[in-house]
Amino acid sequence: MGLLSPFNLVWLFGSLAVLVLIYLRARARTTIDVSSLMLFEEIGAPVVQRRMFRLDALFWLEAAALSALSLALAGLYLTVLRPIELHRTHAMVFDLGAAMGAREGNQSRLDHARSEALAIVSRAPADTRFSIIGYALGARVIHAETSDRAVIRSALMSLEAAAVAPRPAALKAALIRAREATAIDLFTDRAPASSMVADALDPARLKLHLVGAPAENIAIVSLAPGTPGIRQGHCVVRSFAQHAVRAVLTIESDRGERLTAPIVIEPDEEAVVPFGPLAHGGLVHAQLTAPDDALAADNQRWAYVAPGDSKTRALVLSADAAVRDDLSRILLGINQNLTVAAFDPAQYRASANDSYALVVMHNCYLPGLHAPAILLIFPPAPGEAGITVRGTIAGVELHNQSRREAAAEPLSFAQVREVALGPQDGILAQSVAAAGRPAIPLAAIGTYRDERVGLIAFDVRDRLLLNPDDLDALLLTVHLIKRLTAPQSLEVVATGAYVTIPTTGAVTVIDPNRHEEKLSADRSGHAGFTALSAGRYRVTTPAGETSVYANYFNEDESNLSAGPETVPAADTAARPGHQSLPMTMGMESLEVWLVAIAILALLAESILLTGEWWRRRIPRYV
Amino acid sequence: MLEVRAFEPDFLRRLDRLALAIKRARSGRVGQRTLGRIQGIGIELENFKSYAEGDDLRFLDWNAMARLDDLLIRTYRATRQVEVTILIDASASMGVPKTDDKLGFALLLGSALAYMGMGESDAVRIVTFAMRRGAMQLARTGFYSRRELYPDLKPFVLGVRPEGITQLAAMTDQLLLERRAPGLLVLISDFLVDPADYENALTRLAAARHEIKAIHVMGDHESSGNFSAGMLRLRDSESGTIREVAMTADSADRYRRRVETMAQRLRDFCQRHAITYVRAFGAASVDQVITREFPRLGVVV
Incomplete structure (x- = not known):
């Protein structure tokens, strides 16, 4: 407690002196000169005892009013312990993973989180600055710090859940971005690991808001369209519900084929629904319809199967017999309709009648070979088909963006061609940049003289593609072959994938939620976007329209039965409120309270005086 | 400053038709004060009577005897000159309350009576009295018997200030020491003294064969008892004694009863001693007192 202006205490004492003088003056009897006291002999003596001070309620009320005003003038304040800049900056971190889009009644988990956040914004002091950060694949500052409530509310309303599983690294990055704030609120349906939170910031400053309740969900895990005319396709459906669920699975292709299969799936089981074989292939779409299904993103899936027949031929050229064997198996695995011819390039003699849908050349x-699609694997120097080979590099590591396990063994290639791509080529994979060496493309796809040309820069000898420990290489190769043989106007990707579109001009992307986005080509002639929603993206380029179908399934994220987890002990301790925030001694001005006390005292005094006047009602003169 | 009115022509004009009433002679000395209409040496012929033995032959009307052949003695109205002393209480109590201007009221009445007395060629003087600094002080004017000299009283009248204590007995002592012939004494006071004091004074003055007229003056507020309600601190204007009273409606009634009781006691005393008592309460009633009360009570004719 102290005074901002001790000099003003003079006013206090002066006011009290004035009070005493006024009081004495008021108490002083009126002295009247009379001609003779004989005339008053019959009037009795006053019954009221005469006192200089009458310490009644009026005196104390006047004293209280004057004292309060004087202390207010002197600037009386209290010294209080308060957190430094308590709640002055407030970061709200939102989990924008697929599970946040799970519906509970008419609202999603994200809607619940949004409601809590709006309530926090409404309760906060006017000068509190809010920032909003979202995370899923990565962390993104949706709105920087501002105290404009309308902007914050607008930003909160714009939040949308993506059809991807939130990455722990994204959460950590989001928390790191938020750690400058004095208060951090994390809205998620799954409690983060305490250790990860502790790495990012002081857990005591984090307030965890777990939203959502256990919900039922069934999802399409995979869709294998089979081989047209040869092999059945099958669709795998998994239940994350706590009881048996009836659903209807509809599978249809863009060639008019349609299958509707009602299924009953037990809790935590998978159902494999066979279909086909398809007669024509093409784009296959599976749609799962189930009542009370909380998550819609994993209820549909697309797959493309080449509409081939037995006359479709592929040529594999490699000096290594093992490589020829591996590649042939892979091609047949991708499309059993293919007729694969494998040759040593030194022995291959091209004829005019040879026509191949795909030519694969290794080293x-x-x-002289022409085909709609050519795949060059570990191309020799100096390179052809628009590719320039600069040299060979040993020990190159694949940069796998989708790898979650940081501790997983990275895939290294013994030999990799360092190539220079054409401007229209899209890179599907590249190496990890090392000291003194930038990342080099490991897999790419492009166009050369109206032929689609694919590139795999690493050597696939020594059974690389069929080695179970090097599965990423096989997946990358299969993906590239599928891309290479698929129509250019159609692409099936997983949500979270970065889709590149070769273009020479502006690109318009309309996502499944009908949001339109304008993209422009970069210096390499590509425009790209990340498919965050499950469904069809319509990409319009000057060359025409391309459809990109994004499939979503994530086992952890689709399992909604667990509901919000128990908050870890460390977080629980931190929740009640910022005890460990740095504290400082602050001044709490009491002026408003003092003035209020003075006003109340004066009001009470007026009421007392009015009451006394009403009670006595004695005429002024007698 | 009511006394100023005493010298205003309009006020004096209304007094011209009034004269002091003097009831009886107190002295038989020729050429000196006599009261009443008696025969005697004078210049104004009053009547004739038949000569009787012993009559002063200087008053025998020789012309009448020549014409009527009868001895007739002329009688004259005796020369009458009465000393009129107007005693005005100039103590401090006459100045309180100021709004009432009791002293001004008393001076106005006294001056009016003096003017009327001068109109009858009576020797009139004004005397103010009050006990000041332990001694009775009487301030006197000379005797004026001509009305045209009336303005000479103005400086004296206007110079009177209320001060000192009322002690009528002491005033009487001083007055009787003058050993003047019996005359008319007009005592104007608020009589706020011990009744024994005024009784002593009036008794002794009456015993000295003076004709006494007592005029009891009080102010409007003083007589009506208009005081602020509540606790009052009262200070006696003469003694300085302070007393606190709780002024309520009941107290005001008691006050008014006290005023009436004191006035009644004075009036009763005056009646018992053939003293003319005039109650003059309130300066506003000055015209009514002079033109109605004074004639009705025989102060003036």
């Missing part, structure tokens, strides 16, 4: 290049 060789025959310029």
Whole structure:
């Protein structure tokens, strides 16, 4: 407690002196000169005892009013312990993973989180600055710090859940971005690991808001369209519900084929629904319809199967017999309708009647071969088909963006061609940049003289593609072959994938939620976007329209039965409120309270005086 | 400053038709004060009577005897000159309350009576009295018997200030020491003294064969008892004694009863001693007192 202006205490004492003088003056009897006291002999003596001070309620009320005003003038304040800049900056971190889009009644988990956040914004002091950070694949500052409530509310309303599983690294990055704030609120349906939170910031400053209740969900895990005319396709459906669920699975292709299969799936089980074989192939769409299904993103899936027949031929050229064998198996695995011819390039003699849908050349290049799709694997120098080979590098590590396990063994290639791509080529994979060496493309796809040309820069000898420990290489190769043989106007990707579109001009992307986005080509002639929603993206380029179908399934994220987890002990201790925030001694001015006390005292005094006047009602003169 | 009115022509004009009433002679000395209409040496012929033995032959009307052949003695109205002393209480109590201007009221009445007395060629003087600094002080004017000299009283009248204590007995002592012939004494006071004091004074003055007229003056507020309600601190204007009273409606009634009781006691005393008592309460009633009360009570004719 102290005074901001001790000099003003003079006013206090002066006011009290004035009070005493006024009081004495008021108490002083009126002295009247009379001609003779004989005239008053019959009037009795006053019954009221005469006192200089009458310490009645009026005196104390007047004293209280004057004292309060004087202390207010002197600037009386209290010294209080308060957190430094308590709640002055407030970061709200939102989990924007797929599970946050799970519906509970008419609202999603994200809607519940949004409601809590709006309540926090409404309760906060006017000068509190809010920032909003979202995370899923990565962390993103949706709105920087501002105290404009309308902007904050607008930003909160704009939040949408993505059809991807939130990455722990994204959460950590989001918390790191929020750690400058004095208060941090995390809205999620799953409690983060305490250790990860502790790495990012002081857990005591984090207030965890767990939203959502256990919900039922069934999802399409995979869709294998089979081989047209040869092999059945099948669709795998998994239940994350706590009881048996009836659903209807509809599978249809863009060639008019349709299958509707009602299924009953037990809790925590998978159902494999066979269909086909398809007669024509093409784009296959599976749609799962179930009542009370909380998550819609994993209820549909797309797959493309080449509409081939037995006349479709592929040529594999490699000096290594093992490589020829591996590649042939892979091609047949991708499309059993293919007729694969494998040759040593030194022995291959091209004829005019040879027509191939796909030519795969490993460590060789025959310029006379033409096909709609050509795959060059570990191309030799100096390179052809728009590719320039600069040299060979040993010990190159694959940069796998989708790898979650940081501790997983990275895939290294013994030999990799360092190539220079054409401007229209899209890179599907590249190496990890090392000291003194930038990342180099490991897999790419492009167009050369109206032919689609694919590139795999690493050597696939030594059974690389069929080695179970090097599965990423096989997946990358299969993906590239599928891309290479698929129509250019159609692409099926997983949500979270970065989709690149070769273009020479502006690109318009309309996502499944009908949001339109304008993209422009970069210097390499590509425009790209990340498919965060499950469904069809319509990409319009000057060359035409391309459809990108994004499939979503994540086992952890689709399992909604667990509901919000128990908050870890460390977080629970931190929840009640910022005890460990740095504290400082602050001044709490009491002026408003003092003035209020003075006003109340004066009001009470007026009421007392009015009451006394009403009670006595004695005429002024007698 | 009511006394100023005493010298206003309009006020004096209304007094011209009034004269002091004097009831009986107190002295038989020729050429000196006599009261009443008696025969005697004078210049104004009053009547004739038949000569009787012993009559002063100087008053025998020789012309009448020549014409009527009868001895007739002329009688004259005796020369009458009465000393009129107007005693005005100038103590401090006459100045309180100021709004009433009791002293001004008393001076106005006294001056009016003096003017009327001068109109009858009576020797009139004004005397103010009050006990000041332990001694009775009487301030006197000379005797004026001509009305045209009336304005000479103005400086004296206007110079009177209320001060000192009322002690009528002491005033009487001083007055009787003058050993003047019996005359008319007009005592104007608030009589706020011990009744024994005024009784002593009036008794002794009456015993000295003076004709006494007592005029009891009080102010409007003083007589009506209009005081602020509540606790009052009262200070006696003469003694300085302070007393606190709780002024309520009941107290005011008691006050008014006290005023009436004192006035009644004075009036009763005056009646018992053939003293003319005039109650003059309130300066506002000055015209009514002079033109109605004074004639009705025989102060003036």
